Amino acid sequence: MEIRHAHGLHNLESERHRDPLKRIQYADPELSPLGWQQVREQRKDLSASGLLERIELVVTSPLTRTLQTSVGIFGSPLKDENTVGNGYQNGIKTPIFNHPPIIASELCRERLSKGRSRGSISQCRSRFPQIDFSLIEREDDILWEADERESNESVAAKGIKFIKWLLARKEKEIAVVSHGVFLQQTLIALKNEFDSSIEKEFLTPLVYLFGNCEIRSLKFFRESVVRLGQDYKKN
Numbered sequence: 001m002e003i004r005h006a007h008g009l010h011n012l013e014s015e016r017h018r019d020p021l022k023r024i025q026y027a028d029p030e031l032s033p034l035g036w037q038q039v040r041e042q043r044k045d046l047s048a049s050g051l052l053e054r055i056e057l058v059v060t061s062p063l064t065r066t067l068q069t070s071v072g073i074f075g076s077p078l079k080d081e082n083t084v085g086n087g088y089q090n091g092i093k094t095p096i097f098n099h100p101p102i103i104a105s106e107l108c109r110e111r112l113s114k115g116r117s118r119g120s121i122s123q124c125r126s127r128f129p130q131i132d133f134s135l136i137e138r139e140d141d142i143l144w145e146a147d148e149r150e151s152n153e154s155v156a157a158k159g160i161k162f163i164k165w166l167l168a169r170k171e172k173e174i175a176v177v178s179h180g181v182f183l184q185q186t187l188i189a190l191k192n193e194f195d196s197s198i199e200k201e202f203l204t205p206l207v208y209l210f211g212n213c214e215i216r217s218l219k220f221f222r223e224s225v226v227r228l229g230q231d232y233k234k235n
Contacts (some may be wrong), residue, residue, distance in 0.1 A: 001051075001055070001173075001174070001176065001215060001216070001217055001218070002175075002176050002178070002183050002192045002210075002215070003042075003073070003175060003176065003177045003213065003214070003215045003216075003217055003218050004063070004177070004178065004179065004180050004183055004210035004212060005031075005035075005061075005063075005065040005066045005068075005069045005177060005211065005213070006031050006035035006038040006039050006068075006069045006072070006103065006212050006213040007031065007032050007035035007212040007213065008026075008029045008030065008032055008035055008036075008065040008212075009026055009029040009030055009031070009032050010026045010029040010031045010165045011032065011035075011105065011212060013026075026116075027095070027116055027117050027146075028063055028064045028065075028116070028117060028118055028119060029064065029065055030064050030065060030068060030070075030136065031065055031068045031069065034212075035068075035069075035212065035213070036072070038116055038212060038213035039069055039072035039073055039213065040072070041213075042073050042215065043072065043073045043074075046073065046215075047125050052073075052074070054173045055074060055173050055174070055175050056100055056101075056172065056173045056174065057100055057101055057102075057103070057169070057171040057173075057174045057175070058070050058074045058100050058101065058102040058103070058132065058172040058174070058175045058176075058177065059102075059105050059108060059166070059174060059175070059176050059177070060102060060103070060104050060105070060108070060126060060176075060177040060178070061105070061108050061109040061110060061113065061177065061178050061179060061182075062104040062105070062106060062109060062118045062121075062133070062136060063109060063118050063179075065119070066109075066177045066178060066179065067104070067124065067127075067128050067131060068096075069157070069177050069213065070102050070131065070177045071102065071128060071130050071131065072206060073124040073177075074099055074100055074102060074175060075099050075102065076099045076132045076163070079132075084184070087118055091231075101130065101132060102130055102131045102132065102227040103132040103133075103134075103135060103163070104124070104131055104132065104133045104135065104136060105135050105165075106135075106136055106178075106193065107158060107161060107162040107165060108159075108162050108176060108178040108181070108182060109178070109182070110179040110182060111149065111150045111155050111179070111181045111182065111183065112149070112150035112154075112212055113150065115122070117141040118141045119141075120139050120140050120141075121138075121139050121140075121184065122134050122139060135199060146203075149231070152181075152185050155182055155185040155186075156179055156185040156186065156188065156189035157189075158182070159160055159182060159183075159185055159186025159189055160186070160189050160190075160193070161198045162186070163186065163190065165186075167175055168196075180209065183210050184209060184210065187218075188211070197219075
């Protein structure tokens with residue numbers, strides 16, 4: 001299951017101002033009120049369908065909007081969205097139970113770009129106690145020091161590496177909470193890798209655009225991903 005983060009404050013700024021120079025610039029934007037509404041609706045729909053209970057693992061990008069989306073949909077129920085991201089329930093900090101494991105990974109984060117960065121891991125752990133950050137080795141964000149925007153080719157390569165990592169895990173039902181460009185480029189790369197019979201005009205980026213908080217299912221069959229599995233073992 002692939003999920004793009006819910007509507008964020010940076011999305012709201014883009015909708016308000018066509019001119020980038022007039023927008024408020026967020027290094028690590030949080031969800032907007034619309035985003036929280038989307039999270040509530042998706043949690044309700046997934047719960048009603050039974051899919052919420054089937055998820056064995058949630059893997060999320062370590063940026064705030066994806067962390068909030070992950071905990072809001074898959075974490076233990078909280079009183080309201082204001083408690084998601086500060087570790088509190090009804091004003092009291094408590095242990096969180098009865099939700100699938102949620103782990104953060106740098107492999108599924110947003111396209112690298114100047115001016116955007118995640119918080120320190122200490123801050124993330126404090127705000128999101130339901131999430132396991134042990135896979136991230138560096139306390140501070142050094143990946144976002146690039147002066148240029150990361151290319152689509154680089155994002156796609158990162159996506160394939162991430163899929164290889166998923167294939168090596170024991171869980172079968174995994175939810176990935178990430179970003180539009182990452183999900184788009186990963187799907188395009190997978191389609192090019194395994195389905196060369198599809199006409200090239202159907203492989204346009206528009207086909208793979210994700211809306212905010214949109215959920216899609218992606219099934220891997222052993223015979224279709226054997227090359228990725230073999231490559232992963234070699235690497």
